[in-house]
Amino acid sequence: MLEELKRFEAEVDTALKGVKDPEGLEQLRLRFLGRKGRINEFFKRLGRLPVEERPKVGKILNQLKARIESTIASRRSELKEQEVPRIDLTLPGRMGWVGHPNPLSLVIDEIIDFFVGLGFTVEFGPEIETDWYNFEALNIPPYHPSREMFSSFYLGDELLLRSHTSPVQIRVMERKGVPIRFIAPGPVYRVDKFDATHSPFFYQIEGLYVDQEVSFAELKGDLEAFAKHIFGESVRVRFFPSYFPFTEPSAEMSISCPICQGKGCRVCGDSGWLEILGCGMVHPNVFKSVGIDPDRYQGYAFGLGAERIAMIKYIIGDIRLFYENDFRFLDQFR
Amino acid sequence: MRLSFEWLKELLPDLSLDQTLDLLPRLGFGVEEVIDVGIDRVISARIKKITPHPRREGLLVLELRADQDYRVVTGAKNLSPDDNVLLALPGALIKGREIGVEDFDGIKSEGMLLSEAELGIVDEAEGVIRLPPKVEPGQWFNDLFDTKIIDLEITPNRGDCESILGISRELAAVTRGNFSPPKLRPPRLKSGPRIGIEDPDDCPRYTGMVIEGVEVGDSPFPIKWRLFHHGIRPINSLVDITNYVMLLLGQPLHAFDLDRIRGGIRVRRARDGEEIVTLDRTRIGLNREHLIIADREGPVAIAGVIGGMKAEIDRSTRRILLESATFNPEVVRRATRGLLIDTQSGRRFERGCDFAMPPLAAEYAQRMIKGRPESFTDLKVPLRRKRVSFDPKRIGRYLGIPIKKREITTILSALNFRVREVNHRLVATVPSYRRDIDSECDIAEEVARIYGYDRIPSRLSRGAQVGTIPQELRMIRRLRSILIGLGFYECRCFTPISKDALETFGIGPGVVIKNPLNERFTHLRTSLAPSLVEVLSTNYRNGNLDVRIFTIGKVFQPDSPRPKEEDFLGLLVGGRTSPPHWSGDERRWDFFSLKGVLELIARHLTAEELQIADDPIPMFDHYSARIVLGGKKVGIIGQLAQRILTRFGIKEPYYFFEVDLGRFLLRMEEPIYIPYPRFPKVRRDLAFIVDESISAQDIIKAIRQLGGPLLAEVIIFDRYQGGGIPAGKVSLAFRLTFQPQERTLTDPEIKELTEKISSGIELRFRAKLRDKEVDVGRTQDFGGEDR
């Protein structure tokens, strides 16, 4: 009988595996477990066995019955699941929106992070300034022709909207003294046209590094590393003499056009070079205006426009796009 | 400044254009562009024979010699044999038109004689151009005249370079090749005329030369062509010479008609109420600010800026007073700024002119003027040459290069400094024209320019300081990334707005900009709402009605002695809260969804508890409140007034809040980990019926107080009005979560606490506990929000 039970077990497994629908399963259940089913048949035949074999075979028979019951139950729930109407899983998921940063923030953050990595801290200053901080302390006396380079919006006789971030140099040196090393990002205001390449409102990033031995060579080294960080290792830089009242010597830094690799294109006006920032060694008169001895300290300063950097980096042809905040523009930055 | 390459080359014969364009930027002069003004296929020609056209009246047939013989038919008048003219040959482009061979009744004309009008120098010309007799026929126009005009950017410190001489001096210092500057010498004439100077501070040097028997006519063509391409309109031979000398030497000159001057002249400040009619026929009122040249009767010129009509040179002029002077740059600038007069003379004087130049320039001009020089007066304060003493080692330290004393001396000598050594220091005597050189750092720049910026090495700095991002910036960055994560667009907006916007939004008088660019940017904003509504409007017009935007920026308030400026966060929402989905789920932004954003960022970024206080605010409809933090008003929140949105053509509701970040993002401490509680939370729900005028925020606050430290969280999970609730009342259901720190709470303890809370609320708010408390069971949940 044990042999027979083994064969029966195999038969049950095959049958249950092969069943396709709940009706077939019910028929199998009646056939195996019903009152006149096979299991009951085996139990009936149990009485005919020798007394000493009965408990052993009875136990096996009970285990088999339990196994068939549980297999049927699990098959039943499997078949039930298959009954649920089919859903197209390729339909789109349910989700919210994710926002977008203004590209100016991306560029400003990247610049801040670069200089912080170089050992700079970050400082801020007011947007409403006095003539002293915006001009005189920076070696720009009244009626100096260089005031034209920074033509300002006035709120009163002495109050104006800062026309560059350089006043932060004065404020921070007054507050913290030297040595010092920081950058100062923020909006500045200039009386200028508002068209594709000019804006009366823009973001500037000022840098100042003062110590006893900071030289023009460090100015070149740090700003060259900056240019390569922002525009890629293959970018070349050049420094040309320039003029700012608060630096001497003064320079302008140009980079090889990253768009055409210096071959000449519309963006660089076919020159292959793009001017990106002004810089120089801090003028001794600036140190004097904050009571620092220019014979003991020297340093460099620079100022750059965030829009200009972003326009080159992302090939944006119109400065007004930054302030329109059109979603079709912002959608492209993440 | 515009400057012709050919003129430069007269002083620097070895120079090529490419070399010039390479050197100028290295010296600090940015090249804006090079304009080619040359004309191809135009040649100098000499008239050999003139005959009338056999069949056409008024036309002449000319036989000309140039590189070969030509025959030209012309209608020009007053031609004589041996006249030198400019002949445009077939193929030449004149005023955009190509010259061809034309047939005039059987006679072929092989070109055209050019007039000044055809070259654009004057609007109307009387006849064809006559070249000076010494010009040989058969020379191409482009070999005779200026063709390459370099547009240079000259920084305001280099007034000395606003001339051919100035730029050529700079180039000569680096090329060290042939340099033949104009020969300059002081005049040797008898003394006179009478000149007075009121204040030598205003006018440190004034020279006047009297020239008699002058003849004023038309300038020769080459001078006119040259002036025209340096931005100066040719006037007459005399005025043209003064301008020509200014372009060459950088010294502005002015000629007065001496017969129109009454008495001697005096350089003095104008008296209030004095007037002058300038050469451009403008009447200008003067005052004590203005320095003038005056005769006995009154002003004849605004010193260094513009001459007066009264003593104007014209073709009848016979005697002149030629002025060559040095004026105080600041005084000149006050005049050009104050009177808004921009002249080439004013531009040079306000940048500072060479103190040594006035007599030399006068003499140079006199040599060009047809007439008899009579007398010369030179009034000046004693001339002191500047000396700069410097440490040559410091120059090397400043530039980061090892440079020897000898090289520094060589460089400075090339720039016409005289250098002496005094006790290991060098003393440089500065050329009279370099008004920009005052100290050691100026010397460093001179050395660097000639040494070459390119040759200075690049070294990454090694600072001892560690770079840090300040807390306030870290907070702003966190805020930005949370909002972007929540689906918001970050906007950057102008802080100036229009007066109209201030009025529309009802946000006060604003801070007035005294010299606004235009009517769009007249005031500094006092709220971020106008900025964000403009962004809304831009995108709405493009069909984006689902809007989630924020901006962080300055907001200003009028105050004394200066306006206040504060960093604000502004946020605007409207439309759907998530993209349309096939399942049909859809929510739209409303006041409470916006408030949820505010609460969420407050929970993340501030330490204080957020409160809302109803308050009618002009820019809001329906929902309008102030945001209160720690008892202070820090912002506003509400639904934007339909009256405002309608102005932008917007029909749907949009919601806005703004907060003062200075007060909102309070300094957060570094987190210190507190072991989280290991004992189970207990939740109890309590529902009260209260008067609908009572604010939920006050009840929550009271429950927190009553619950004490064990009460971890209170939320409102149901609000109900209607069936079963008396009119004017509302049912509010609160879920309280108790979190013991030290042991498991017993049932009697929980019961005692909830009873204390419910009776307290009933008493304080005249509320009625609605149901018996419901035990929602102990949970094994240790996580979740702990507030």
Ligand SMILES: [Zn+2]
């Ligand atoms: Zn390019």
